[in-house]
Amino acid sequence: MSAVLGMCDGEAVAAVGSGPTLGQAEFQFLRGFVLQQCGIALGEHKHQLVQGRLLRRLRALGLTNFASYCELLRRDPDAELGELASAISTNVTAFFREAHHYDLLVSELLPRWLQERRREGDRLRIWSAGCSTGEEPYALAMVLAEALEQHSCKLDAKILATDLSPQALETARQGVYPLERIAGISAERCRRWMLRGAGEYEGLASVHPRLRELVSIQPLNLLHEWPMRGPFDAIFCRNVVIYFDQPTKQRLFRRYAELLPVGGYLFLGHSESLHGINDDFELIGRTVYRKRA
Ligand SMILES: C[S@@+](CC[C@H](N)C(=O)[O-])C[C@H]1O[C@@H](n2cnc3c(N)ncnc32)[C@H](O)[C@@H]1O
Known part of the structure; x- marks a missing residue:
């Protein structure tokens, strides 16, 4: 299973060139912010990866550059923290993992x-x-x-x-959850604890x-x-x-x-x-x- 920031580098590279660039000063600010607020130590080599991940967030917020994003974090750190953490960390998990x-x-x-x-x-x-x-x-x-x-x-x-x-x-x-996500659950437990959807909920289980x-x-x-x-x-x-x-x-x-x-x-x-x-x-x-x- 991949860990926090376990994304494939191809994703970040693909995003480069299709939006604003994350400058060195903004990257250093983000590294300090993420370390202080989330405890996550971002290595220098994560620069492009962080840029790729955050481009989507910038678009969602209607921001045209990373300086404005950093400004938003300075103004109201708590409001954006969860979204920032989601963007840079992975939520990979599974039923009955380990x-x-x-x-x-x-x-x-x-x-x-x-x-x-x-x-x-x-x-x-x-x-x-x-x-x-x-x-x-x-x-x-x-x-x-x-x-x-x-x-x-x-x-x-x-x-x-x-x-x-x-x-x-x-x-x-x-x-x-989609049915493929419940694959780690035994057939018996699936029958007991997961309710399969029908019609528009086909392929899902609750x-x-x-x-x-x-x-x-x-x-x-x-x-x-x-x-x-x-x-x-x-x-x-x-x-x-x-x-x-x-x-x-x-x-x-x-x-x-x-x-x-x-x-x-x-x-x-x-x-x-x-x-x-x-x-x-x-x-x-x-x-x-x-x-x-
Ligand atoms: C890879 S998932 C692990 C999920 C599950 N524990 C497992 O092992 O399958 C890591 C989770 O930790 C969360 N996380 C990372 N830093 C956190 C923090 N400072 N406070 C709370 N949750 C955090 C992330 O949002 C992510 O959902």
């Missing part, structure tokens, strides 16, 4: 949590931080709903799903209302203030921090540790690690960490 994490939940963590919490109203909280278009939190909701049914539990169970990108969040809220009940979708920049206080049983922050610089990762993982109880779990993406960054956690499986006492 399936071993779901296997651990099903075989070990959910049975244990549900065994420990038998009283009606006991809480269970999972956070999908950087949820993109919703496949991750809805897949989590499937395994959670199945475990709740199996244990006949009436827990207060919720999955918080947050992202910075307005477009990604809109797709997540709609919860409607998530079951039970999954919508379990998932709360909210905009959130991981670098800004967080309204929630936790505690969470597990945080999924997978394939989000790949291009974050070291100090940003250190701050973020320290904040995650504050929202997890001792023994709480942090799941990272396949190419991410806490090695040399944070020692609040111990590695207990493939990119799975548990908070130390």
Whole structure:
């Protein structure tokens, strides 16, 4: 799976020459802005790529040059931040991506949590931080709903799903996916949790209302203030921090540790690690960490 800024360079190159050019001064401003606001460290070599990605955004805003775009960011950084982040980062995701994490939940963590919490109203909280278009939190909701049914539990169970990108969040809220996007879901789960469209909705599938009940979708920049206080049983922050610089990762993982109880779990993406960054956690499986006492 590609990561943030994992686009193919051909896209950027194709766009060059068909619009305004991103000057060195504007590129340096954008690099500083994106690092400060999103934690994403854009290398010098991303110049053309950023130009290609932002041309579409300039057109959508009716701007004729990058200086005006930078001016807009200076004037009202918060208003444009989500759109900028969407333009330069990738939202690539999939249902049951990195399936071993779901296997651990099903075989070990959910049975244990549900065994420990038998009283009606006991809480269970999972956070999908950087949820993109919703496949991750809805897949989590499937395994959670199945475990709740199996244990006949009436827990207060919720999955918080947050992202910075307005477009990604809109797709997540709609919860409607082309059939090829649900290929990662087993046939049995598809039958149980995905509602196939007919007529004008042919070729689409919508998530079951039970999954919508379990998932709360909210905009959130991981670098800004967080309204929630936790505690969470597990945080999924997978394939989000790949291009974050070291100090940003250190701050973020320290904040995650504050929202997890001792023994709480942090799941990272396949190419991410806490090695040399944070020692609040111990590695207990493939990119799975548990908070130390
Ligand atoms: C590649 S997707 C990963 C989606 C999912 N977690 C997965 O592993 O399949 C990365 C997501 O992180 C989000 N993201 C990047 N920087 C962020 C930030 N500072 N705050 C919140 N979300 C951010 C992006 O908008 C994007 O949707």
